[in-house]
Amino acid sequence: MNIPMLLQRPHQHFLKGLLRTPFRRYRFIFHPSPHLGSGILCAQLLSSPGLHWAKWMLPSNGLTRKLCLQTTLEEHTEGLSDKEQRLVDKLYAGLIQGQRACLAEAITLVESTHSRKKELAQVLLQKVLAHNREQEKLNKGKPLAFRVGLSGPPGAGKSTFIEYFGKMLTERGHKLSVLAVDPSSCTSGGSLLGDKTRMTELSRDMNAYIRPSPTRGTLGGVTRTTNEAILLCEGGGYDVILVETVGVGQSEFAVTDMVDMFILLLPPAGGDELQGIKRGIVEMADLVAITKSDGDLIVPARRIQAEYVSALKLLRRRSGVWRPKVIRISARSGEGITEMWDKMKEFQEVMLVSGELAAKRQKQQKVWMWNLIQENVIEHFRTHPAVREQIPLLEKRVLSGALSPGLAADLLLKAFKSRH
Numbered sequence: 001m002n003i004p005m006l007l008q009r010p011h012q013h014f015l016k017g018l019l020r021t022p023f024r025r026y027r028f029i030f031h032p033s034p035h036l037g038s039g040i041l042c043a044q045l046l047s048s049p050g051l052h053w054a055k056w057m058l059p060s061n062g063l064t065r066k067l068c069l070q071t072t073l074e075e076h077t078e079g080l081s082d083k084e085q086r087l088v089d090k091l092y093a094g095l096i097q098g099q100r101a102c103l104a105e106a107i108t109l110v111e112s113t114h115s116r117k118k119e120l121a122q123v124l125l126q127k128v129l130a131h132n133r134e135q136e137k138l139n140k141g142k143p144l145a146f147r148v149g150l151s152g153p154p155g156a157g158k159s160t161f162i163e164y165f166g167k168m169l170t171e172r173g174h175k176l177s178v179l180a181v182d183p184s185s186c187t188s189g190g191s192l193l194g195d196k197t198r199m200t201e202l203s204r205d206m207n208a209y210i211r212p213s214p215t216r217g218t219l220g221g222v223t224r225t226t227n228e229a230i231l232l233c234e235g236g237g238y239d240v241i242l243v244e245t246v247g248v249g250q251s252e253f254a255v256t257d258m259v260d261m262f263i264l265l266l267p268p269a270g271g272d273e274l275q276g277i278k279r280g281i282v283e284m285a286d287l288v289a290i291t292k293s294d295g296d297l298i299v300p301a302r303r304i305q306a307e308y309v310s311a312l313k314l315l316r317r318r319s320g321v322w323r324p325k326v327i328r329i330s331a332r333s334g335e336g337i338t339e340m341w342d343k344m345k346e347f348q349e350v351m352l353v354s355g356e357l358a359a360k361r362q363k364q365q366k367v368w369m370w371n372l373i374q375e376n377v378i379e380h381f382r383t384h385p386a387v388r389e390q391i392p393l394l395e396k397r398v399l400s401g402a403l404s405p406g407l408a409a410d411l412l413l414k415a416f417k418s419r420h
């Protein structure tokens, strides 16, 4: 049902009352008078928990804008069929009881590109988030899981390390989940990262959950689903979450925005082999571990360690309480791995006590939100009818040099704004 409404300044108190009513089933069309404080109104509308659909009539030029499409858990739940409700309830119950099959199905739901499934995933996520918040309160505000990013060039020894490290953690009573981010799998359609065959023993361990990278979507899409998968794993009681990424491209940078601690694994190899490692990513590392420090490789491992110790000294400090460390490990002999875990726990502790961890997570939430907005806005722009039809021609003219890129961008933006 559509309910047209004229709002004027004296009616603001009426609006406040209205915002408290359960008007989920209605559609509201607001006609504010020109002098009405529209900013205040917008803010009130957007913060209204039940608002599902509203149209904003701009009286000056008659333009109709969809002001907001804000959906809430309550509304989603209301709109679910019995079958959908049963699915969400089943996944939620199974997930928080620690059933791996339910966690796997929940992550598949989050990764789905089907619009209805995406909605169901959001309902489930909201429930899991509420559960996680509750648990965190019981945990005296301490985060439920230690989120660790792990990156390194191909062949650095990541999977061998995860297998050893993961077994050590589960033997100590931890629950570990390994999530992979590999944007190359989006184009190639297949991924080895996080592949169970790479970590045969760990994948059989009931206290470990290994999830390969989704093979569809953009890097933005993959990071979104990985972020959501982290929350689901936390709901499932996993207290250590490793996010593994291959050391090429932008994926490691994306991962640093999802985790509490970022670890770089480097093989004891010369400069040539390490060229694939972007300098910037070394700067992001909280811990650098030189792998394969055993047998004949101990000597080169020591050399690389010394090189990185000096290199890190020159870098600007990112934390007031933690200095990045460089250690040597071997997943074959096990050397250095217990010490590595000790260092990781030390990092977590100092970051927690100093408040840097909470600040970092807050900042990450904001980055995550803006990344999603950025991706959606660009998509919206590209698919806008007025823009879409002009893109091929303008691109051609830019390529031939007949039009400057700046002017082409201006023209497209103008087309976007004029028929928005």
Ligand SMILES: Nc1nc2c(ncn2[C@@H]2O[C@H](COP(=O)(O)OP(=O)(O)OP(=O)(O)O)[C@@H](O)[C@H]2O)c(=O)[nH]1
Binding pocket: 152, 153, 154, 155, 156, 157, 158, 159, 160, 161, 192, 246, 291, 292, 293, 294, 297, 329, 330, 331, 332, 333
């Ligand atoms: N000597 C020695 N060799 C190792 C160690 N860890 C891994 N390797 C070897 O290094 C090679 C690469 O190891 P992986 O664990 O597959 O490396 P990765 O980084 O997962 O490689 P990608 O799957 O290509 O990303 C294998 O041949 C391993 O046997 C170690 O601690 N010591």
